């Protein structure tokens with residue numbers, strides 16, 4: 345072992361090493377705070393001025409981080425935030441949590457990673473552990489990031505840059521599984537990097553497992569989310585099929601779930617959203633295509649899940665078509681999943697757009713989203729009042745937030761299209777289930 349490795353290892357073990365978390369979003373902010381909670385000093389870096397100001401005001405913009413936790417971290421004196429990458433010079437552990445969107449369908453955009461790496465590389469001064477947590481295609485860490493460091497940093501080389509990939513598995517809004525108790529995977533570009541990565545994460549997470557290399561760790565994340573997308577796509581297809589057969593898919597899934605082995609339930613819904621499931625498998629699709637492999641499962645699952653909002657509108661239009669007037673529909677819940685204030689890629693936004701294109705007047709109610717902008721049109725959330733509910737031709741339950749009075753909605757509506765089965769067990773001719 346060389347001096348720099350032993351020294352860095354000791355500093356991680358005794359928590360004197362300073363950590364930089366680059367990108368303070370859904371992934372980076374909770375991670376930074378977790379390290380602070382365990383006694384580390386952390387610098388958070390983000391280019392977004394509003395986010396940095398918000399943190400300084402102790403105001404969290406992430407559901408899973410409370411203002412109290414954020415405030416406590418800042419008051420400890422061990423959490424500082426900035427837009428300036430020069431603070432990297434003071435650190436020896438850097439964790440990258442920047443976005444990885446799509447340029448267009450099936451085409452990854454890793455420009456945020458590249459930009460962050462160049463800014464980091466220009467400021468690294470000492471042997472460092474660098475971990476990428478942004479979801480990306482296999483090969484990014486070794487084939488893209490390593491060369492960027494070699495090109496842009498004169499203080500480190502392959503001897504003293506310990507580079508790893510560690511997928512983030514956070515499930516926003518999940519009250520049982522959080523950063524602390526979701527097992528973490530880490531794979532370095534060499535055994536030393538993996539060893540340092542394991543040591544670092546074991547100080548904040550109960551179970552941390554090594555992958556044999558960074559490429560495998562990158563693949564693991566995409567395998568997990570491809571598994572979800574394909575199974576969701578399958579259940580969506582079976583939902584449409586069972587409707588034609590006059591079979592209740594919800595009942596069928598409930599009964600199939602009684603099998604104690606070999607079945608895992610996935611549920612019907614208005615479509616997939618968020619920053620992971622609709623997008624991550626397409627990163628894998630793209631990489632596979634590059635090496636001449638055509639993933640039919642990923643393509644099909646993406647196609648079926650993207651079709652779901654159209655299917656929902658089709659079913660609603662069929663329910664309304666005998667009414668001779670301009671239809672008005674109320675959507676309940678617009679975020680991509682329940683109890684999370686996140687609209688990214690929400691299929692409910694697609695449903696609203698498709699309804700509007702069908703010349704249907706749309707209003708929405710969502711306790712987490714007071715205002716909404718669709719196609720440059722501002723919408724304000726409706727109130728849930730008897731006289732308001734009364735005027736709609738149909739209410740679509742799109743996102744099943746916990747703190748909504750579904751009974752009140754039922755008592756005051758003439759027709760409900762329930763995409764989440766919130767009215768399970770209730771037999772009422774006004775309720776139509778997906």
Ligand SMILES: NC(=O)c1ccc[n+]([C@@H]2O[C@H](COP(=O)([O-])OP(=O)(O)OC[C@H]3O[C@@H](n4cnc5c(N)ncnc54)[C@H](O)[C@@H]3O)[C@@H](O)[C@H]2O)c1
Nearest residue numbers: 367368369370371390391392441442443444460478479512
């Ligand atoms: N949101 C999730 O639930 C989740 C779960 C697992 C993995 N991921 C993955 O983690 C990564 C981050 O996702 P997120 O949801 O936290 O994204 P986010 O958009 O909430 O946050 C990313 C932050 O990075 C900042 N940023 C962008 N470029 C930067 C740069 N060059 N330097 C510094 N900051 C920069 C942005 O301003 C933003 O605040 C993505 O790859 C995503 O796929 C997300």
